[in-house]
Amino acid sequence: MSSHLRNRGNTTRAELENLKRMLLPMRVLELQNLLAHAGMDKLGRKNELLDRCKQLIDTRGHEKGIQDRVMSLYRAANNGAALDHRNSVNPAGINAAGPGRTIPPQHPMPVPRYPNAPATNVAAGFFSQPQYGLQQGQAAFNAPAFTAQTGRPTIPNMPHRPDIVFKRLPFYEVIEELLQPRSLAPSNTGRIQSAHFKFIMTPKQASSISLSSYVTSTSQEWTNQAQLRFCTIPFKEGGKGISEEEKIRDDAFPSGLSVKVNGKLQSLPPLIPTNRQGVEPRRPPKPLDMTSITRLSPVVPNNIDVSWTQEFNTYYAMAIFLVKKLTAEDLIKKIKERGEEPAENVRKFVRSKLDDSDPDVLVAESLRASVLCRVSKRRMTLPIRAFPTCDHIQCFDAETYINMNEKRPKWKCPVCDKETPFDQIRICGLFMEILRSNPAGDEVEFYKDGSWAWVTPPAPVNSTGRSTSPVDEGFEEGNQESADKKKEGDADETIVILDSDDESMTSTKTETMTTPPPQPPAESIQPPPAPASRVESPMDNSGGPDSPEIICLSD
Template sequence: MSDNIDDLRNMLITFRVSELQMLLGFAGRNKSGRKNELQQRALELLHVRSHPIHQKIRELYKTIQQSGALNNSQATGNSDLSDSSVNSNMPQQQGVPRATATVHPYNVDTRMTSRQAAMYNQNIYQQYQHYQKPQQNVLNNYPVHPDVKFKRLPFFDVIADLLKPSSLVPQNNQRLQEATFYFHLTPQQATDVATSRDIRPGSKCEYIKQVQLRFCLLETTCEQEDYFPPNVVVKVNSKLCPLPNPIPTNKPGVEPKRPPRPVNITPMVKLSPTVANAIHVSWAADYGRGYAITVALVHKRNSNDLLQRLKSRGVKHSDHTRGLIKEKLNEDADGEIATTCLRVSLMCPLGKMRMSTPCRSITCQHLQCFDASLFLQMNERKPTWNCPVCDKPALYDNLVIDGYFQDVLGSSNAETSEIQLHKDGSWSTQVTEKKTVARVEKVPDDSIEIISDDIEVVSSATTNNNQVESSSTEKPKEDSTAAAPAKEKDVVDLTISDSDDDEPLAKRRALNPKPDSTIKFSGNSADVR
């Protein structure tokens, strides 16, 4: 099929303006414009893959060959051929008017001399170079279907290429350029897209099978990520297509770039196998930089699908990680400062929770893992695919589930957040040192004794009062003169208090001492009898 397209493209290169207009008129396209514009429109017809159009291109090419042979034979002064003889030898082409019918070149060559034949060949070569050079330069700079490979998107499985990667070819020297591309859906593809709409409650009513539009730089050295041309505007079937919003920038004179994401054009596509879908693109051409466009039918996946696909790959054996631990801890054993153990967290750096599916990229050099489920959910919302530990690229195809840490999570306590890795590849629970903090234990309310100044005096005074009363009652017949100094001293000490209510009483006792009197306390006040 590609060989037939290449042959038809070579035929179109040799078309003159009249043949290009006839072809475009046959296809129902615009026939006005310069020759290079007509050639571009004619080349776009090759993507339609219509058998009548291809047949028309071959018929017009035969007409050019015949008319070229006739004109060159007349230009060399071949007087032997008169108009009548030419008309008599003119073959009638089916579907071609008599005015444009020409003589077969083999009938002319038999009547040419050697000199005329040489001039004929030279004219044919010059005519071929005239039509070939301008288009050949364009094709060398911007091939129609470049060998561009887009980066695979993990959340989209490509089902079919509706439009192979095609170059955005500038038509003139102006900055703003335009191009139109066409693609068709097969009956099965149209049915699959129409029946794949998610109508479950709470869903966004999106198509699971989508028609996806992507742009990239025209580079064939490596896989290309999405890259939008500057000032790009896309219309699908004459409807303006929404594109990702540009990322604002503070640099003066720098145009904001759009996020590198594909564009879902399914709502604007005609889900019919008999109608062609047209994509009109306008962009600002850059000197020395080209762009490519592609359209594909894809199947959209979610984070759960990718997690199950990751688990289906299998788990990296624990011996592999154990070998990495030994290598890291023994590589600097001969140095002045040797590492005896490594501390690794069992908490995911993304959600700060204990990991359930520990994984990391095979391109990372660290042992710390992160939770695969959280990582995939984060990239489903905003695809960055950067490692949350070292911030280096961690593509989905490079992710592996670590069997060593999976065993650690299964055998360790649920409250364990850190472990220590040793030189022999073993691990132990990390014991965190806590600072000594005074603990205040709560005791029952019955055993709590609240002490204040007034109550303390009363309590001690009450205890001492009982002793005074017992001493006065047990020895009533002792000599008053011998006991007076002691009793007086005891009375004075007992009546001294910090309370303001007891101060007048102490003064009265100092002025009028009564050694034989008994002191009786009640509450905070003292009565003397």
């Protein structure tokens, strides 16, 4: 028998199962590569290709070429490394040189590295279980990247309770923590991971949720809710500490997330489609309301089952909070309770923006701002902006901004697009002063001394609701004068008929043709011209009482 093949009886069942497990993280490309290497059909869906590869290992898993190819493809699937068949690694524990002999690996298998990772021994077997037991608050990840003796990948030891804080959401007021932040620790080296959590409510917590329920036209809702949130866990290379700002985490969903609460599937936000090749669609980060499937009992526990797809060097945590849901009116009330930013402070800000004391800096002579909201294009009723985050004088309307973020929470300034925390939003006292001065203006101009003036003074409004500016008055007077002169022209009109067959001229009424009416002023709109005189034939003389007189001129 060739030296590249080993005896089928020397390959144990456990070694073949290890090879099958190495197929799980492989993509379609790696599975097709393995089948093509073995001369088998590589067409079909991923589950079909995976079954075909498992059958290949059952029948030809004792061959060294198949083992080397599986190891090489596994390394490429986990690290994205190029396939290198010449430097393939034999899986540790598989006897490739005969009974009683072991060939050491040529180089250790590259696997994900973790900071502050001491080297430890790993028990025999390709997939080893992690050893937990870290103290609460430990922020570093302690896991070996690989062992120098066997070259086998290991599972990171993660803190059971990471030292993180979820970012505050303006529309939800946190009352209590039902379940403190917990790490989603991987339990094996596969891609699909799962974890189980359990919590019990106190009598006060259960009653506060049940008493806040109300019924809408479509479903039952709760003011107080049990809220489930996910986020990433930060870590530093080299075991460095994490700053306080980095401990505040935004919402983020793991890839391939699935959540079951007491055996019932929790609804998740729909995936956002993407056109980028090779990029998985993600879900919009937002908290999950699990109140409807939560047991509101101080005796019966709630069971949470989470499954997700493990990502390279990215780890997640989850927590459950008892929160009170707020409305847009509640947030606007909070803004009003903070009071107005003093108008004098805003004037100082305007003077600093227009300060021309430095000759090397070109400064504008004035600043212009609008009392129309940038989002709704309507006149502001409660002008707000972030103090001191926003470096501009322009404000936006509070009601429009709050309603916009209730539907899609971005919390960014519509003027400068900077992040605008809700805690920094205040009412601008200077803009409130401008709005109270004249409710009809649209645009104001600020000067170097902090004063302001309307760019175009609004025209007063008459009793009919129309503007009475001088231009409009001239236009109306010009139209009236043109209409009067048009009537006079119509009364003085004379029709003259020239007929060569008549030898006598009969005239019952002789009138002269009047001159055309004078044109209106140049600044007014030109009225339509008066109807021109027309020549009638003898057959058109109807002889009616209102018909004009006819003068016949003979040769």
